[in-house]
Amino acid sequence: MSxxxxxxxxxPWNEVGKKPLIEFRGVSKKFGxxxxxxxxxxxxxxxxxxxxxxxxxxxxxTLMRMLGGFETPSQGQIFIDGKDISTIxxxxxxxxxxxxxxxxxxxxxxxxxxxxxLKRSDMPKSEIAGRVDEMIKLVQLGNLGGRKPHQISGGxxxxxxxxxxxxxxxxxxxxxxxxxxxxxxxxxxxQFELVDIQEKLGTTFVIVTHDQEEAMTVSSRIGxxxxxKLIQIDTPDRIYEAPTSVxxxxxxxxxxxIEGNATxxxxxxxxxDWAEGQPALTAQxxxxxxxGTKITFAIRPEKIAMSAKRPDDALxxxxxxxxxxxxxxxxxxxxxxxxxxxxxxxxxxxxxRLSRRNYTWEDKVWLSWTETAGIVLxx
Numbered sequence: 448m449s450x451x452x453x454x455x456x457x458x459p460w461n462e463v464g465k466k467p468l469i470e471f472r473g474v475s476k477k478f479g480x481x482x483x484x485x486x487x488x489x490x491x492x493x494x495x496x497x498x499x500x501x502x503x504x505x506x507x508x509t510l511m512r513m514l515g516g517f518e519t520p521s522q523g524q525i526f527i528d529g530k531d532i533s534t535i536x537x538x539x540x541x542x543x544x545x546x547x548x549x550x551x552x553x554x555x556x557x558x559x560x561x562x563x564x565l566k567r568s569d570m571p572k573s574e575i576a577g578r579v580d581e582m583i584k585l586v587q588l589g590n591l592g593g594r595k596p597h598q599i600s601g602g603x604x605x606x607x608x609x610x611x612x613x614x615x616x617x618x619x620x621x622x623x624x625x626x627x628x629x630x631x632x633x634x635x636x637x638q639f640e641l642v643d644i645q646e647k648l649g650t651t652f653v654i655v656t657h658d659q660e661e662a663m664t665v666s667s668r669i670g671x672x673x674x675x676k677l678i679q680i681d682t683p684d685r686i687y688e689a690p691t692s693v694x695x696x697x698x699x700x701x702x703x704x705i706e707g708n709a710t711x712x713x714x715x716x717x718x719x720d721w722a723e724g725q726p727a728l729t730a731q732x733x734x735x736x737x738x739g740t741k742i743t744f745a746i747r748p749e750k751i752a753m754s755a756k757r758p759d760d761a762l763x764x765x766x767x768x769x770x771x772x773x774x775x776x777x778x779x780x781x782x783x784x785x786x787x788x789x790x791x792x793x794x795x796x797x798x799x800r801l802s803r804r805n806y807t808w809e810d811k812v813w814l815s816w817t818e819t820a821g822i823v824l825x826x
Contacts, residue, residue, distance in 0.1 A: 457667060459492035466529070468493040468618065468651055469514065474523035476509055483509045485675035486523070496645050496652045498662035501672035502698070507655045508623060510672070514653065515544045515621050527619065543617040547624040549608035551596045558583070558592035561611045568615055582610035585644060602633045609641075613648065622654040626661060638664045659699055663687070671695050692826050696745040701780075703751075703791050705744040709736050709823070716818060719744055722787035728763050732823040746821030748780060748794035753806065754813050761815035767791065769810045781806065783814060 459465045467490035476484040483506045491497045499507040512518040513525060516537030525533050532540055543564075551560050558579050565575045583592055586606040596604055605625065612620055625641075626634045642665050645652045656662050662669050663683040670680045671694075679686065679695045690696035693704060707721030707728070717736060719728040721744070730744055757764050767783035770790065774797075781793045793814055795805075806812060 457494070459495070460490070460668065465492065467491060468495075468528060469653075470524075470526040471510075472524045472526070474510075474513065474520045474525060476506075476513060476518060477521045482675055484513070484520075487675075487677050488523075489670060489677055489680055491651065491653060493651055494649050495667045496642065496654070496665055498666035498669045499653065499655045499672060500657070500659065500662040500669050500698075502657060505672040506675040507672045511544075511621050511623060511653065511655045514619075515542055516540050517544075541618040542621060543612045543615060543619070544621040544623065545608050545612040545625050547627050549604050551604060551607055551611075553596050556593050556595055557588060557599065557607050560596070560607055561614055564611065564615050570615075578614060582614050585613070585647070586610045587640075602629055602637060605629065605637065609644070613644075613650065616648075617650065619651045619653065622652060624656055625654065626656075626658075634658075634661070635664075641665055663699075671698060673698075689822060690745065690824070693743050693745070693824050696743075696822070696824060701748050701792060701794075703746050703748065705746070705789070707742060707744060709740045709742045710738050711736060717742075717823065719823075722785070722789060725765060725785065725787050725789075729818050730821055730823050731818045734823060734825060736823070736825065740825065743824045744821050745824055746816060748792040750816055750820040751791070751793040752815050753781065753783075753793045753795060754815065755806075755811075757813045758815050761813075762818050763820075764813055764815040765791070766811065766813055769806055769808055769812060772806075772808065781812075783812060 469491040471487050471489050474484060474487045475482065487510065499510060501507050509518060513520055516535065520533055524531050527540065552563065555563065561579045561582050562575055565578060570578065586609055588603065588606055588610070591599055591603060596607070626637055629637060638661055654665060666683060668680060668682055669686050670677050671686065672678070673694055679691050686695065687699055690699065696702050697704060705721050707719040709717045709719055711717050715733055716729060716731050719730060719742065721728060728744060736742065765785060767785040769781055770784040771782040773780040777797060779795050779797060781795065783791045783793060785791065791814060
């Protein structure tokens with residue numbers, strides 16, 4: 448399914464009357480005096496690939512463990528298919544979990560690892576081999592069914608763990624940092640494979656990760672967690688382009704954050720006074736902002752144009768000197784020092800092979816952007 452198809456065809460959270468598969472209602476979890484989850488309420492829909500994203504210690508794994516039945520809420524309820532499962536043991540839920548360590552049995556073959564749960568289920572023995580073969584094909588393990596875990600690569604072991612988790616056709620699969628042990632290139636390839644497998648099966652996936660790129664790649668929606676709270680739930684593009692707070696904007700991707708005081712003008716525009724000796728910035732916002740309100744203007748480095756001369760038609764233009772350059776292959780990141788002491792990041796694509804860099808250290812440059820390039824945040 449293309450990204451366009453996903454956007455236009457699959458948004459059950461926007462469908463009136465659509466019932467969610469999973470509901471958290473006022474859920475809190477305490478460990479002694481520590482509040483790991485603080486009054487969380489949200490829904491996940493059937494066939495979603497939902498990502499819980501946040502820094503270490505934010506509560507995302509605790510939230511997943513409660514969904515899997517490995518922890519019990521201190522307060523609130525968790526529903527799957529309209530049934531309260533808050534106190535139902537893990538082995539009685541139609542949920543499976545894939546752990547970061549994969550937890551494969553070293554003495555069993557790939558096929559036997561996949562079959563392990565099936566042999567302890569209600570599935571007729573005559574059907575188990577066929578189901579195992581189906582799973583091996585699904586995760587593209589080819590003729591590796593007779594090998595043991597130490598005889599295959601890390602990426603292949605990850606696929607075995609995924610196949611074993613999916614073999615019993617759970618309604619919900621929980622993935623706890625499933626790609627953390629893989630190198631970057633393999634992790635990127637596996638992300639797309641996970642999406643393909645999830646779409647083929649239609650199983651609801653919930654993934655816990657601290658990797659922003661991973662969450663953006665695989666998920667239909669992302670829940671950003673911070674200090675036990677869900678601070679924003681939205682699609683990856685909305686999370687990136689329309690964060691609702693400074694914390695979300697600062698956590699997802701690279702961003703310049705400029706603090707200032709707002710003055711309203713006309714047509715949903717404001718001017719921002721932000722530094723002595725610097726021109727006021729103009730931004731567009733639909734928020735009801737009173738004059739003098741302290742705001743934060745967030746703008747991504749790729750939204751900023753860099754030029755040797757001030758563009759004649761630029762509404763927002765500031766002057767500075769290049770302080771540092773990071774060459775990342777496909778792009779270069781420039782850190783520009785302003786006369787006010789502010790440091791602004793701008794990004795430029797390296798579209799030509801071995802092209803000579805247009806700018807170098809200490810060059811004077813102008814940074815400019817449109818009135819809609821950034822977002823105005825009040826919290």
